[in-house]
Amino acid sequence: MFITRLFNIRRRTAVGTALALAALALAACGGGGGSSSGTASQAPAVSQADIDKAMSTPTELTFWTWVPNIQKEVDLFQKKYPAIKVKVVNAGQGTPQYTKLRTALKAGTGFPDAVQIEFQYIPTFALTKSLMDLRPYGAEALKDKFVPWTWQQVVGSGGQVWAVPQDSGPMGMLYRKDIFDKYGIGVPKTWEEFAAAARKLHAADPKVSMTNLAQSQAGVWFGMLWQAGVKPFESPTADSIKVDLNGAESKKVADYWGGLIKDGAVSADADFNDAWYQALNRGSYATWLTAAWGPVFLEGSAKATSGKWRAAPLPQWEAGKNVSGNWGGSTTAVVQGTKNPIAAAKLAEFINTDPESTKMFATQQFLFPVTKALLADTSFVDKPLPFYGGQPVNKLFAGISDTVDTKFQWPPFLDQTVSDWNETVGKSFANKTDSSAALDQWQDRITKYAQNQGFKVNP
Amino acid sequence: MSVNTTERLEAQAPGRGEVRRRWRGVSHASTGYLFVAPFMLVFVAMLVLPLAYAAYLSLFQERLIGGTVFAGLSNYTRALTDPRLLHGVGRVALFFVIQVPIMLVVALLAALAIDSGLLRMAKVFRLGIFLPYAVPSVVAALMWGYLYGPDFGPFAQLADSLGLAAPKFLTSGWMLGSLANVVTWEFTGYNMIILYAALRAVPHDLYEAAAVDGAGAIRTAWSIKIPALRPALLVCLIFSVIGSFQLFSEPQLMQRLAPSVIDSGYTPNLYGYSLAFTGQEVNYAAAVSFLLGAVIVVASYAVLFITTRRSRS
Numbered sequence A: 001m002f003i004t005r006l007f008n009i010r011r012r013t014a015v016g017t018a019l020a021l022a023a024l025a026l027a028a029c030g031g032g033g034g035s036s037s038g039t040a041s042q043a044p045a046v047s048q049a050d051i052d053k054a055m056s057t058p059t060e061l062t063f064w065t066w067v068p069n070i071q072k073e074v075d076l077f078q079k080k081y082p083a084i085k086v087k088v089v090n091a092g093q094g095t096p097q098y099t100k101l102r103t104a105l106k107a108g109t110g111f112p113d114a115v116q117i118e119f120q121y122i123p124t125f126a127l128t129k130s131l132m133d134l135r136p137y138g139a140e141a142l143k144d145k146f147v148p149w150t151w152q153q154v155v156g157s158g159g160q161v162w163a164v165p166q167d168s169g170p171m172g173m174l175y176r177k178d179i180f181d182k183y184g185i186g187v188p189k190t191w192e193e194f195a196a197a198a199r200k201l202h203a204a205d206p207k208v209s210m211t212n213l214a215q216s217q218a219g220v221w222f223g224m225l226w227q228a229g230v231k232p233f234e235s236p237t238a239d240s241i242k243v244d245l246n247g248a249e250s251k252k253v254a255d256y257w258g259g260l261i262k263d264g265a266v267s268a269d270a271d272f273n274d275a276w277y278q279a280l281n282r283g284s285y286a287t288w289l290t291a292a293w294g295p296v297f298l299e300g301s302a303k304a305t306s307g308k309w310r311a312a313p314l315p316q317w318e319a320g321k322n323v324s325g326n327w328g329g330s331t332t333a334v335v336q337g338t339k340n341p342i343a344a345a346k347l348a349e350f351i352n353t354d355p356e357s358t359k360m361f362a363t364q365q366f367l368f369p370v371t372k373a374l375l376a377d378t379s380f381v382d383k384p385l386p387f388y389g390g391q392p393v394n395k396l397f398a399g400i401s402d403t404v405d406t407k408f409q410w411p412p413f414l415d416q417t418v419s420d421w422n423e424t425v426g427k428s429f430a431n432k433t434d435s436s437a438a439l440d441q442w443q444d445r446i447t448k449y450a451q452n453q454g455f456k457v458n459p
Numbered sequence B: 001m002s003v004n005t006t007e008r009l010e011a012q013a014p015g016r017g018e019v020r021r022r023w024r025g026v027s028h029a030s031t032g033y034l035f036v037a038p039f040m041l042v043f044v045a046m047l048v049l050p051l052a053y054a055a056y057l058s059l060f061q062e063r064l065i066g067g068t069v070f071a072g073l074s075n076y077t078r079a080l081t082d083p084r085l086l087h088g089v090g091r092v093a094l095f096f097v098i099q100v101p102i103m104l105v106v107a108l109l110a111a112l113a114i115d116s117g118l119l120r121m122a123k124v125f126r127l128g129i130f131l132p133y134a135v136p137s138v139v140a141a142l143m144w145g146y147l148y149g150p151d152f153g154p155f156a157q158l159a160d161s162l163g164l165a166a167p168k169f170l171t172s173g174w175m176l177g178s179l180a181n182v183v184t185w186e187f188t189g190y191n192m193i194i195l196y197a198a199l200r201a202v203p204h205d206l207y208e209a210a211a212v213d214g215a216g217a218i219r220t221a222w223s224i225k226i227p228a229l230r231p232a233l234l235v236c237l238i239f240s241v242i243g244s245f246q247l248f249s250e251p252q253l254m255q256r257l258a259p260s261v262i263d264s265g266y267t268p269n270l271y272g273y274s275l276a277f278t279g280q281e282v283n284y285a286a287a288v289s290f291l292l293g294a295v296i297v298v299a300s301y302a303v304l305f306i307t308t309r310r311s312r313s
Helices: A017-028 A048-056 A071-080 A095-107 A119-127 A139-145 A148-154 A177-182 A191-204 A218-227 A248-262 A274-282 A294-301 A341-353 A355-363 A393-401 A414-431 A435-452 B002-012 B015-025 B028-057 B074-080 B083-115 B122-134 B137-148 B154-161 B175-200 B204-212 B217-228 B230-245 B249-254 B268-277 B282-312
Strands: A059-064 A084-089 A114-118 A163-176 A240-243 A287-291 A309-313 A326-334 B060-063 B067-070
Touching: A048 A341, A059 A095, A059 A341, A071 A084, A071 A341, A071 A355, A084 A341, A095 A114, A095 A119, A114 A119, A114 A341, A119 A148, A119 A163, A119 A326, A119 A414, A139 A341, A148 A163, A148 A326, A163 A177, A163 A218, A163 A294, A163 A341, A163 A393, A191 A248, A218 A248, A218 A287, A218 A326, A218 A414, A240 A435, A248 A414, A248 A435, A274 A294, A287 A294, A287 A326, A294 A309, A309 A393, A326 A341, A341 A355, A414 A435, B028 B282, B060 B282, B074 B282, B083 B122, B083 B175, B083 B217, B083 B230, B083 B268, B083 B282, B122 B175, B137 B154, B137 B175, B137 B249, B175 B217, B175 B230, B175 B249, B204 B217, B217 B230, B230 B282, B249 B268, B268 B282
Parallel strands: A059 A084, A059 A114
Antiparallel strands: A114 A326, A163 A287, A163 A309, A163 A326, B060 B067
């Protein structure tokens, strides 16, 4: 269920050719339409009287999200605002939902009022003017409730607030204590120690790899870049973009992982498929470099290994430092063109800031919190998890959350970036070829794509 | 009594003759149009209009920055020199050349076997071969994905228990063959049914004449049945050309298992889909689709030309 926050391009729905072509024609229909608002100038704030009026007028909202059982949180909202009825629709998880959303937006009809959007997709949808700036609805006042880097993820280049954070995935390392103990490996504090441990482990037992850096998981790669301080994308102005995927820091990361994979010390199997689950259960991977939602996910997916795992921060590039990256995490956004912007904005605000609702997200759906209040809540952070030998894992990740760089930015064309990663860097992992050269290819492809799309690249 | 009834009925229906006359007034031509109308309506709305719209789209370029501009034929010239598209077309052409003959030969043998009347439980056999066609290709791809699995699939387990290396069905060298196997499994039954139906239409006197001439079962199959099947085989072949060049669902579903082997340009249709839905390049995708359509028309025509010329000579 936590695959919700992964963003490898997965197209679960099988679409036949004819259907795809029909959808293509459909998607293109009404091309001229779309809304024209949402430009740089900020809309005036909505008055409290207007908000009160909107919240007491009978309204039906549609909310697309794939969080399981989110009806519980939505019910809390409906209890507070009995006039508002929210229709929750699961329109698919990640990519399938985004595809449907784009199609509906192009068609100009059938799109929801509020929608779940992952952090990394916010610039993609902001660029196409699909999201509403929430500042007129008082969203700026929410800033201090959230962990700074999560808030930074929803803020646009012109100061717009595109969404309200829902959950996050600061990265740490889950490791098999039994395997470490058996081969006399200490918990690595730096990537250098990690590599040495990987080679030692590989020599002792070639069937176990230190970790699996999935060839199909651009999300982890971005997390690694994030930790290494790389700023792969920056948008100085709306029509220009800085693409820096193969700079010295990125190459350092690529050479590191490419080298370990070439030597066989680290595997690169595709993740979240049956073989990967089996490998986790079998103990083929001594660690899983994962996000804060990983611990509970693993508990459900590798039951056979209960009690053998522990959690630690990610190894560091510089000894003594303490930085991390993020993998996954979602927000609630309001769709441009909705007839009920106030009610939709308040829904996004309520479910993600109300103490009862956010606690429910953390304890029932196991979403990793983004509010400062909850990350300081001892009943959440001090809870021991038996799967991890009684370690209070949440506390560790709550601490890691404070070490995530706030300035990391996503490109406004994420799908293409991920797809091209799979076919360059991911492929180099799979085929054990030069990962550094693959980075150059990635940079080259994205540069060409961005130019084709009319961006001024690296001005 | 009966006479009475008839009289009464005729008396009660004075308008009947008029109605008939009025109908006769409508010309035959327009009646024809009326009957064709439902089809034409759906055909135009669902095929002609989308095609025309796609053709229109393919002449523009919609950019993320700067909006839509008229692009003339530049999408087409770009497609013609796009190495990923050309590789994809080359790949499906190779697929066609290898997979289709295998599939049609198996389908032909199965149809002849059923038609020979020598088979026990012919109906079960027929249904068994046809059944995979009824399985949705999504399910088929998932099922084969499991069978091909390098760790847990039955083939891998069998190899493991024999101390051999697991067959690498999902690696780049094997993938096209693995896909061909799935497609053959799926569509052999379908082709077999077409061929079998055609065999049932062969006049029985031909067989009797052959028997009188002393032909055995194999000779009859070779000299009477197979020549009689030529038009049906041609239909199967044309369907296969179209099917091969439009290969989509199977590679798309297998992509999850081997993402680094099946890239977004693995087959032309997959490429078009990725362009439209991953890269937001709807216009370029339309141009790619049209070019693929042209390739299919040319390939189908070439197949027709070659086969009919041979039959004439």
